[in-house]
Amino acid sequence: MAHLKSTRRGVLAGGAAVGAGLALPTIVQAQSYLNEPTGPSVILGFNVPQTGPYADEGADELRAYELAVSHLNGDGDGGMTGTFTVGGSKNALTGSGILGKKVEYVTGDTQTKPDAARASARSMIEKDGAIMITGGSSSGVAVAVQALCQEAGIIFMAGLTHSNDTTGKDKKANGFRHFFNSYMSGAALAPILADNYGTDRKAYHLTADYNWGYTTEEAVRTSTEAKGWETVAAVKTPLAQTDFSSYIAPVLNSGADVLVLNHYGGNMVNSLTSAVQFGLRDAQANGKNFEIIVPLYSRLMAKGAGANVKGIFGSTNWHWSLQDEGSKAFVKSFGTRYGFPPSQAAHTCYVQTMLYAQAAEMAGTFNPCGIVEALEGMEFDGLGNGPTLYRAEDHQCFKDVLVVKGKENPTSEFDLLEIVEVTPAAQVTYDASIFGGELGSCNPGA
Amino acid sequence: MYGLNRKDTVLLLIVAILVAAAPLLLNPFPDTSAMGKTFNAGYPDLMQRFVIFGIFAIGFNILFGLTGYLSFGHAAFLGVGSYAGMWMLKLLSINVIPAILFSIAVAGAVSLIIGWISLRRSGIYFSILTLAFAQMAFSLAASVLTPITGGETGLQTSLNDPRIMPGFLGGGTVNSAGNIPAPSLLGMEMSESFILNVGPWAFTFNWGYYICATFMLLAFYIAIRIFRSPFGLMLKAIKSNQQRLNYTGLNTRPYMLTCFVISGMYAGLAGGLMAAMDPQVGAERMQWTASGEVVLMTILGGAGTLIGPVLGAGLIKYFENIFSKINKATLEAWFGVFPDWMTDLLVTLVYPFIGKGWHLTLGLIFMLVVIFLPGGLVEGGQRIARLFRRGKTGAGALKPAE
Numbered sequence: 001m002a003h004l005k006s007t008r009r010g011v012l013a014g015g016a017a018v019g020a021g022l023a024l025p026t027i028v029q030a031q032s033y034l035n036e037p038t039g040p041s042v043i044l045g046f047n048v049p050q051t052g053p054y055a056d057e058g059a060d061e062l063r064a065y066e067l068a069v070s071h072l073n074g075d076g077d078g079g080m081t082g083t084f085t086v087g088g089s090k091n092a093l094t095g096s097g098i099l100g101k102k103v104e105y106v107t108g109d110t111q112t113k114p115d116a117a118r119a120s121a122r123s124m125i126e127k128d129g130a131i132m133i134t135g136g137s138s139s140g141v142a143v144a145v146q147a148l149c150q151e152a153g154i155i156f157m158a159g160l161t162h163s164n165d166t167t168g169k170d171k172k173a174n175g176f177r178h179f180f181n182s183y184m185s186g187a188a189l190a191p192i193l194a195d196n197y198g199t200d201r202k203a204y205h206l207t208a209d210y211n212w213g214y215t216t217e218e219a220v221r222t223s224t225e226a227k228g229w230e231t232v233a234a235v236k237t238p239l240a241q242t243d244f245s246s247y248i249a250p251v252l253n254s255g256a257d258v259l260v261l262n263h264y265g266g267n268m269v270n271s272l273t274s275a276v277q278f279g280l281r282d283a284q285a286n287g288k289n290f291e292i293i294v295p296l297y298s299r300l301m302a303k304g305a306g307a308n309v310k311g312i313f314g315s316t317n318w319h320w321s322l323q324d325e326g327s328k329a330f331v332k333s334f335g336t337r338y339g340f341p342p343s344q345a346a347h348t349c350y351v352q353t354m355l356y357a358q359a360a361e362m363a364g365t366f367n368p369c370g371i372v373e374a375l376e377g378m379e380f381d382g383l384g385n386g387p388t389l390y391r392a393e394d395h396q397c398f399k400d401v402l403v404v405k406g407k408e409n410p411t412s413e414f415d416l417l418e419i420v421e422v423t424p425a426a427q428v429t430y431d432a433s434i435f436g437g438e439l440g441s442c443n444p445g446a
Numbered sequence: 447m448y449g450l451n452r453k454d455t456v457l458l459l460i461v462a463i464l465v466a467a468a469p470l471l472l473n474p475f476p477d478t479s480a481m482g483k484t485f486n487a488g489y490p491d492l493m494q495r496f497v498i499f500g501i502f503a504i505g506f507n508i509l510f511g512l513t514g515y516l517s518f519g520h521a522a523f524l525g526v527g528s529y530a531g532m533w534m535l536k537l538l539s540i541n542v543i544p545a546i547l548f549s550i551a552v553a554g555a556v557s558l559i560i561g562w563i564s565l566r567r568s569g570i571y572f573s574i575l576t577l578a579f580a581q582m583a584f585s586l587a588a589s590v591l592t593p594i595t596g597g598e599t600g601l602q603t604s605l606n607d608p609r610i611m612p613g614f615l616g617g618g619t620v621n622s623a624g625n626i627p628a629p630s631l632l633g634m635e636m637s638e639s640f641i642l643n644v645g646p647w648a649f650t651f652n653w654g655y656y657i658c659a660t661f662m663l664l665a666f667y668i669a670i671r672i673f674r675s676p677f678g679l680m681l682k683a684i685k686s687n688q689q690r691l692n693y694t695g696l697n698t699r700p701y702m703l704t705c706f707v708i709s710g711m712y713a714g715l716a717g718g719l720m721a722a723m724d725p726q727v728g729a730e731r732m733q734w735t736a737s738g739e740v741v742l743m744t745i746l747g748g749a750g751t752l753i754g755p756v757l758g759a760g761l762i763k764y765f766e767n768i769f770s771k772i773n774k775a776t777l778e779a780w781f782g783v784f785p786d787w788m789t790d791l792l793v794t795l796v797y798p799f800i801g802k803g804w805h806l807t808l809g810l811i812f813m814l815v816v817i818f819l820p821g822g823l824v825e826g827g828q829r830i831a832r833l834f835r836r837g838k839t840g841a842g843a844l845k846p847a848e
Binding site: 051109114123144151440 | 489597626637730
């Protein structure tokens, strides 16, 4: 046995020595930035939740990415590449990949856990040589992966993340977000709520106990209190909670006449269903009809909650029923390929990929610093949200926000939300410094 | 050598050589080949994970393998170590050494408290107590202690951290480029790598990995010394019959507590290294699934053996990071040579076991190991070695004893 071991060790040591000897002359280290693509193709990393509470969103995001890649490579009908304009002129995407390099991609599972998402992103950067990471369906994951990309020197194009922190206190120079945020939801919702429900309401908040829940609660609270509402109580619920009856039961006797559910995904489906079962929607409080509000809506959630969403107000980043040219082209392209309309998560991910490609074309390089310079202050249109600005100070997109309501008479299983108002971008714009945080400077890695 | 007998020295040397050559051994396929893109594991993040979880499992094995006390809350110490290390990186210095030392110290202190309470019971009650403490730690970190732990988002370094040490010791809030400095030692960042190209092969020698590997070898050496010491013998006696020990008038509690704290400090070291390699700590690092994972690693590799837990940790991490990334498109490329209907059939048959289904494959392997190799992978290795030896003695002449 001893003999066997020593032979093996000898082989290993010998192999290592020979390897080192052979290789010394061929050390290549001259990259001007990390993962500079040298071959005929460029690799993007799509890091989305494939398991866990946001797996539905993740699957839809992946569909959108695959669609975006085929459009960039010149397959299919081109989708929004036909409508996308930058600074009033046509985009630079020609269907020949990005900067003449064919777009390839790798996928990973974030599991909606910051640790797992970072491990997945690191393997994309270190093993697969991805030049850009995008995706995610939770703010915790977005903030964690954005920080990783900043350290590593890779561009991060955030997927669905709604917390103020992503482009607020945790903003990073290498990170960009197209999706809207809690502050914008609050600012867009409050006037509509005041118009519909009056200005002397008493609100009760149920808030998912994590980063996104906190900023959403705060945003809705501040903006509704400015309209004269009063906040009776704000109760935090664990993220993993599935039975909300013990949280709903005290609401009716609290003196409140509005329930705000700062919940997303499966959480919202369960809490809303529970609230309806407890008869809150038919109840009277303080001489008024009891009302429920869901600050962040998505079609996938509305589908999960079924008939319970009818008439309930919320906000959303994008909806497939929008009638502008960009949205129509995207819905048509997505629908042809997959057989159903895209969700807002799919939309934002598709748009982020297109914006990255456009920025690379404008900069003439994949160097993160070039991309950052091209995206900062970029004004574009034709991507479904009307004229949009990528603000240089915090890398947040500013565009119109949709206030929506659960449809009373849906015509199909996808036709669940109706647009109540398109709040203009100016009304939801805020000063970049209010959330603190610093961008730092762009990091090209090598 | 250094208090080890010949057999243990050989074992330590083999482990050292394997660990040192890991960047070569884990990249057996050319970099650009299809096999390489899928199965090569020699990239920094995964290599670091191999040795860090190796340390975690070695420490767990000191408790479980020697005394038979099954702790179901060891991830709590890993998490506590990570948070402690992170705070050092934020407050004191970006140098990883103070962070790692502080991680060990804090995890040791926490394990002293938890151990002091939990060790009043043994068997299943001990397991449940540790599980309860770990879940408590997880819930605290995820919500109540948000100012300290960053809640669900986790804790990261930021541009406003004080880092009060002088610059040459790793202090300073920002680096020369105006960004958050990355964890470093001796002026070299953990992410710095030296890439060796040999023909189509590319081998990555990562600074952070070799730091982790050094700690792992040190941890392994200490574990061997503990296994062979009178203290280790006492722990083994506790495993075989604690009652009898008590009746002989021996108080086993101090031995158990010492063992528990040592084990917790190993977990703290692993946690500190995790924070140092990738400065981000999330609460889910403390979740019960993470505690369960280290139990799996130890049993899969061989509880009570020296090298077993390291092998188990490697196997599980390999599955988690490599198998989980194989997707349908990869499978279709593999089986593309067959006729269409056969490709579809093969993809349908194999798909449930890879990608998202990697847990299923791991579960099957775990079942097979537990049923047929109760001593874990180490027992498998021993059986193969015995086959070889039998062959040798059969063919060769009888040798006189040394």
